[in-house]
Amino acid sequence: MPRAGVLLRQRLQPDELALIDKSARARGNGAADATRAVNQRRAARGVAPIHQSADYRYVKGISHPAGATETRGRKRVLTPKDADKLDRVRKRLVKAANNQYRVTYADAVAAADMEGRACQRTCEEALRSKGVRFRQPRKKILLTEEDAKVRVETLKAWLKRPKKYWETGVHAWVDNKSWVMPLTPKQRAKYRQTLITGTFANVAKTTETKDAFLQRLKSCAQKLPKTYVKSVIARMRPNMQEIVDADGYAPKND
Numbered sequence: 001m002p003r004a005g006v007l008l009r010q011r012l013q014p015d016e017l018a019l020i021d022k023s024a025r026a027r028g029n030g031a032a033d034a035t036r037a038v039n040q041r042r043a044a045r046g047v048a049p050i051h052q053s054a055d056y057r058y059v060k061g062i063s064h065p066a067g068a069t070e071t072r073g074r075k076r077v078l079t080p081k082d083a084d085k086l087d088r089v090r091k092r093l094v095k096a097a098n099n100q101y102r103v104t105y106a107d108a109v110a111a112a113d114m115e116g117r118a119c120q121r122t123c124e125e126a127l128r129s130k131g132v133r134f135r136q137p138r139k140k141i142l143l144t145e146e147d148a149k150v151r152v153e154t155l156k157a158w159l160k161r162p163k164k165y166w167e168t169g170v171h172a173w174v175d176n177k178s179w180v181m182p183l184t185p186k187q188r189a190k191y192r193q194t195l196i197t198g199t200f201a202n203v204a205k206t207t208e209t210k211d212a213f214l215q216r217l218k219s220c221a222q223k224l225p226k227t228y229v230k231s232v233i234a235r236m237r238p239n240m241q242e243i244v245d246a247d248g249y250a251p252k253n254d
Contacts, residue, residue: 010047010048012038012050012054012058012064016038016041016042016050017058017064019034019037019038019041020034020037020038020055020058020059023037023038024055024059025059031052031055031056031059032052032055034055034059035050035051035052035055038050038055077117077118077122078114078117078118078122078123078126082112082114082117082118082126083126083127083129083130084130085112086108086109086112086114086123086126086127086130087127087130087132087202089108089111089112090103090108090127090132090200092111093107093108093111094200094201098189098193099192099193099196100189100192100193100196101192101196102196102197102198102200103200104134104200105120105123105124105127105134105200106120108123108127108200109123130202131202132200132201132202133201133202134198134199134200135198135199135201136197136198136199137197137198137199144238145238146238
């Protein structure tokens, strides 16, 4: 760890290399003149000066060769093709699951045979570079003003009922939320889908911008009869502003 007040020496920057080319290769100048010019610029920026040997190595072509491939740092374990393979496997697993069970990063890594090549975190970062995210869906449905009015009117009607009605007339109350009763195979599959608490998908493809949503809505409306469009807009009017102002637009919104 450097002592307080000691400036850390930095590598030659592109602008400094251009300054060395201009100074050292000028007529009557040498590497010492280029070093002096670079150190003057570094002193103005509060950066540690360079040694004259760094200047000599660059002028002679020993270091910083033009067009050379970067060889410093740790080599990448996964290539872009590996990231594409992980994304393809992720799509296949999500489609096969059909929201009957959760698909995780570990499932995609195992199915793509990447367990021995890279750790799970590296594979996760590769998928994130493709726009893949794990998102939790909305737990509560959107309550519009029309829905709120209907609930209030229903409550007012219930309040007018006598106490005897609730003691003898009502045997049970089932709202299909606290007491779910899936009977058919299709209902059981739908019920299992509601238990999945996350979506492992490409966020960039499942959502769209506000302008794109309005443009798509406009193009769809132009292909329909005007009478039908007016009736749909009349039904959507209470919920239209919430859809437009939402943060992200999923295809199911319209």
